[in-house]
Ligand SMILES: *[C@@H]1O[C@H](CO)[C@@H](O)[C@H](O)[C@H]1NC(C)=O
Ligand SMILES: *[C@@H]1O[C@H](CO)[C@@H](O)[C@H](O)[C@H]1NC(C)=O
Ligand SMILES: *[C@@H]1O[C@H](CO)[C@@H](O)[C@H](O)[C@H]1NC(C)=O
């Protein structure tokens with residue numbers, strides 16, 4: 286180990302000695318992240334007239350679009366600040382002369398025609414197949430600029446792409462946009478980011494910044510791992526004691542209106558919010574308010590005062606859960622709910638004589654069977670409330686009888702290919718996170734994102750039909766070692782790697798080219814107020 290470290294140190298020192306002046310990786314100008322499915326690019330360009338620029342929609346009073354136009358108007362104007370700063374000090378006419386003679390200059394772009402073919406929806410669709418819906422087309426040609434889609438969600442993705450094609454000319458004298466033609470859609474319908482708000486509380490404002498960044502990367506699912514062993518920040522209307530006792534403090538809670546605010550904020554950006562209330566393990570904080578919900582642990586024949594997972598043998602547990610989940614399903618409009626089911630420790634169940642008796646009575650041969658008994662009850666309960674469960678892989682591995690529409694979330698890093706094989710071989714929908722754990726940091730002189738970029742969800746040993754059952758995946762930000770002060774730079778642009786893998790065609794894997802685009806994309810996020818860390822080692826941002 287010591288030897289290995291020394292070797293590594295030598296490599297690092299050598300890298301330092303042999304370094305060249307200037308940035309490690311040259312940024313692109315006006316390239317899109319994640320890369321579109323199809324893009325034709327030309328050398329002719331417009332100079333973007335940020336002052337006069339406006340979106341020209343063919344629909345009126347579509348709130349989600351109207352709000353998006355304001356956001357993107359602002360982004361284009363902010364980008365123009367660099368030009369303004371330049372132009373203020375000198376004569377603008379002088380600058381104009383530099384492009385007016387350029388044969389590639391085709392005119393001034395004063396707007397974007399936006400055409401919505403379908404109707405103005407209010408919430409991202411509850412259908413499994415969102416794929417069609419995020420499709421959009423952009424045409425920037427000699428006559429003008431067009432964006433069209435069948436859905437508002439497609440328009441939102443297209444606006445993001447359009448805003449990314451605006452770039453600052455090398456001489457910083459103009460904002461430009463090249464002629465281009467794009468037909469684009471997501472490769473996977475579920476492109477998520479898990480944020481754990483239990484290990485450390487993440488304030489609403491920071492979650493909103495994360496949602497902004499998700500939209501800049503075309504991620505469309507916020508998996509809110511909202512409570513866990515350590516704290517219960519979710520304020521329940523039905524059981525307010527859960528957060529009164531279970532939150533770290535009353536400054537570290539999500540009120541009813543906070544939660545609604547997050548859902549609406551995400552909705553405006555085409556992002557679904559799927560909450561996770563993980564049981565029967567990971568529930569220690571629930572026991573601060575409701576100790577009777579959890580299993581009493583024993584040492585020998587005596588209760589030792591410790592509490593384990595939810596007590597699966599007591600009918601009152603299910604009564605409680607039914608009321609809690611009824612509320613959760615009403616609060617979160619998405620059709621899916623994440624029920625967890627991972628990492629259940631069996632020692633406490635094992636020590637408890639009442640549980641032993643119950644298992645004998647119900648012919649449950651082992652603790653996996655007991656866990657399955659619990660999960661089966663929970664799944665049936667939630668399904669009866671018209672919600673569709675997502676569960677961590679343990680639930681599947683333990684042989685719980687899950688319905689065909691239940692999604693299995695594959696997470697265990699070192700064996701995800703095999704688990705994906707098993708899950709899809711059984712005909713279940715699958716989500717992948719195993720290769721996108723953002724809490725695993727190993728960075729030597731760069732931003733530690735290529736390992737995420739290299740992960741290919743369909744790169745397992747299954748048939749084509751099995752691969753079709755992969756709905757997408759999620760980058761996971763477990764919060765043991767992040768809080769509001771470092772979560773943004775820990776996640777971005779590392780999650781951007783997963784975002785491109787989940788959006789772009791499978792053959793987009795030219796790493797040298799991706800490095801250059803990510804260099805630009807990271808600066809773009811920085812400009813928009815996302816404190817993303819540098820992706821590629823030494824470098825700088827032009828604006
Ligand atoms: C835009 O056009 C310029 C020439 O005017 C060319 O150098 C550049 O590569 C083009 N960029 C994109 C993103 O198409
Ligand atoms: C530019 O694109 C629009 C929209 O697709 C189309 O109607 C128009 O004919 C195109 N103009 C040229 C010169 O290709
Ligand atoms: C919008 O479309 C109209 C009609 O097709 C066209 O005349 C106009 O130039 C377009 N506007 C922009 C900003 O491209």
Ligand SMILES: *[C@@H]1O[C@H](CO)[C@@H](O)[C@H](O)[C@H]1NC(C)=O
Pocket residue numbers: 577578599600601602639
């Ligand atoms: C079951 O839970 C209820 C309250 O939640 C408690 O009063 C009761 O004693 C428990 N029963 C057993 C057998 O532990």
Ligand SMILES: *[C@@H]1O[C@H](CO)[C@@H](O)[C@H](O)[C@H]1NC(C)=O
Pocket residue numbers: 686
């Ligand atoms: C699983 O559930 C299905 C449908 O509810 C049922 O037909 C089947 O018998 C169950 N299998 C087991 C092993 O419980």
Ligand SMILES: *[C@@H]1O[C@H](CO)[C@@H](O)[C@H](O)[C@H]1NC(C)=O
Pocket residue numbers: 682700703704707
């Ligand atoms: C996949 O299924 C096989 C057969 O049931 C089992 O032996 C193996 O352990 C499973 N692999 C994983 C990673 O769960």
Ligand SMILES: *[C@@H]1O[C@H](CO)[C@@H](O)[C@H](O)[C@H]1NC(C)=O
Pocket residue numbers: 746
């Ligand atoms: C794929 O499956 C085949 C047959 O089941 C097996 O021989 C092969 O080793 C597997 N390959 C990988 C990479 O798991």
